[in-house]
Amino acid sequence: MASAPYKPATPATPVVPPAQPEVHDAATLSLARQTLDACQSPAEMAQAVVAAVKRNEAWRGRQCLNLLAPEAPTSPTVRALLASEVGTRAAEGHIGPVNRWFAGTRHIDEIEALCVELLKQAFHARYADHRLVASMIGNLAVYTAMTQPGDLIMSLPQPIGGHSSNRPDGPAGVRGLHIVDVPFDPVELTVDLDLFAKVARLVQPKLVALGASMTLFPFPIRAMADIVAEWGGRIYFDGAHQLGLVAGGQFQAPLSEGAAVMTGSAGKTFSGPQSGILVWDDPALTEPLTHAVFPVLAATHQVNRVAALAVSAAEMIAFGRQYMAQIVQNAQALGAALAQRGIPMLGAHKGYTTTHQVIADVRQFGGGLEVAQRLARANIITNKNLIPDDSAEQWDHPGGLRIGSTEVTRLGMGQAEMGAIADFIARVLVEGAAPEQVADEVIAFREPYQTIYYCFEAGLPHAMQAQ
Numbered sequence: 199m200a201s202a203p204y205k206p207a208t209p210a211t212p213v214v215p216p217a218q219p220e221v222h223d224a225a226t227l228s229l230a231r232q233t234l235d236a237c238q239s240p241a242e243m244a245q246a247v248v249a250a251v252k253r254n255e256a257w258r259g260r261q262c263l264n265l266l267a268p269e270a271p272t273s274p275t276v277r278a279l280l281a282s283e284v285g286t287r288a289a290e291g292h293i294g295p296v297n298r299w300f301a302g303t304r305h306i307d308e309i310e311a312l313c314v315e316l317l318k319q320a321f322h323a324r325y326a327d328h329r330l331v332a333s334m335i336g337n338l339a340v341y342t343a344m345t346q347p348g349d350l351i352m353s354l355p356q357p358i359g360g361h362s363s364n365r366p367d368g369p370a371g372v373r374g375l376h377i378v379d380v381p382f383d384p385v386e387l388t389v390d391l392d393l394f395a396k397v398a399r400l401v402q403p404k405l406v407a408l409g410a411s412m413t414l415f416p417f418p419i420r421a422m423a424d425i426v427a428e429w430g431g432r433i434y435f436d437g438a439h440q441l442g443l444v445a446g447g448q449f450q451a452p453l454s455e456g457a458a459v460m461t462g463s464a465g466k467t468f469s470g471p472q473s474g475i476l477v478w479d480d481p482a483l484t485e486p487l488t489h490a491v492f493p494v495l496a497a498t499h500q501v502n503r504v505a506a507l508a509v510s511a512a513e514m515i516a517f518g519r520q521y522m523a524q525i526v527q528n529a530q531a532l533g534a535a536l537a538q539r540g541i542p543m544l545g546a547h548k549g550y551t552t553t554h555q556v557i558a559d560v561r562q563f564g565g566g567l568e569v570a571q572r573l574a575r576a577n578i579i580t581n582k583n584l585i586p587d588d589s590a591e592q593w594d595h596p597g598g599l600r601i602g603s604t605e606v607t608r609l610g611m612g613q614a615e616m617g618a619i620a621d622f623i624a625r626v627l628v629e630g631a632a633p634e635q636v637a638d639e640v641i642a643f644r645e646p647y648q649t650i651y652y653c654f655e656a657g658l659p660h661a662m663q664a665q
């Protein structure tokens with residue numbers, strides 16, 4: 199190599215960095231600086247990054263029970279496409295040569311058109327948009343297209359599962375909207391329809407956002423759409439979590455029940471690359487929604503991600519029904535198994551859940567933050583979650599734990615394995631076992647589950663093929 203040797207700058211006196219305000223954990227940033235300082239060259243610095251990625255893959259990818267509700271493992275083809283050449287190409291605007299700023303998009307147009315048409319098929323929708331990198335931006339696209347600053351909307355508050363997307367501290371707030379809570383029944387864990395009718399008729403929201411990060415049971419979309427139609431209001435469904443369940447026909451179908459538009463995160467139950475998608479049926483929304491996407495909120499839109507999204511939509515068309523049904527059955531089995539072992543579960547009287555997630559009330563075990571960290575030391579990955587008894591201010595230290603069945607299902611597990619997972623969790627929470635005592639057993643349990651099913655490479659899990 200002819201390049202000049204790299205000499206790290208060595209200041210004469212050690213520089214004590216001034217205390218600078220950071221939102222990130224100071225100790226973790228400081229450790230990264232030490233790592234970089236110890237490197238002999240930028241190439242070694244790059245190696246440090248690659249090594250951390252490999253450590254994550256070895257641990258989270260192969261050893262852990264990943265029960266995070268917003269995660270899903272992607273198929274080998276989807277993962278490979280994320281590294282494809284087309285991801286280095288610039289493509290902005292709408293599909294078709296005249297609509298593009300750049301020439302040379304012949305095959306890019308093909309890929310994007312296949313993606314849009316596959317999404318329409320997967321959701322039985324007349325229109326779809328594939329260009330946003332995240333669902334949070336999809337929600338901002340909806341607010342951009344369907345509201346004006348100063349308008350009033352209704353949405354679900356965070357303690358009962360609402361997402362910041364639709365609250366004053368997120369895109370809805372950025373759009374300058376006034377926000378009134380959708381009344382929610384904390385026991386039945388669904389919208390309080392009578393109270394909603396009263397409040398909505400009083401404030402007449404232009405838009406009502408439904409869908410939530412914590413969703414155990416369906417929403418009364420049809421009844422709510424009929425109420426807001428009295429003054430020309432509309433429902434929009436934030437299906438970030440439920441997108442795969444909707445595609446697989448295992449959750450309510452928001453568009454056919456009266457929602458004007460559905461947004462979603464393709465990286466959650468849909469099990470594709472992390473992306474924001476929009477689907478809708480009403481032709482009158484096409485111009486405003488697609489205009490909000492381009493040129494307002496997205497320019498270059500990662501065609502590698504779009505290609506991967508298209509393949510994941512094809513996977514959902516082929517395998518979504520069985521995959522999503524198993525996800526729901528596994529979540530229900532997990533809820534029952536945890537309750538049996540002495541862990542209070544939300545919605546127990548309604549069968550725990552109709553989605554991919556269950557919520558444990560872990561206040562008696564130390565609270566959501568403490569419990570999630572303890573379980574992570576046992577190689578069981580979950581997340582702390584607000585529950586209806588919490589206030590929004592308890593964000594950092596909520597009382598709940600959210601547990602999702604998407605990844606373990608795609609790895610081929612069924613209801614029987616949910617009992618084994620509940621055993622591990624109960625040993626740490628209820629029996630007070632040290633997480634380190636359970637950690638190796640979790641690794642051994644996970645070891646045979648390394649294949650991603652419900653995709654064209656591996657098809658269905660063997661147990662299902664035999665049926």
Ligand SMILES: *Cc1c(COP(=O)(O)O)cnc(C)c1O
Nearest residue numbers: 332333334361363410411438463
């Ligand atoms: C996760 C989530 C989002 C954000 O999705 P991203 O794709 O991560 O931006 C929006 N709304 C709800 C209800 C969510 O759960």
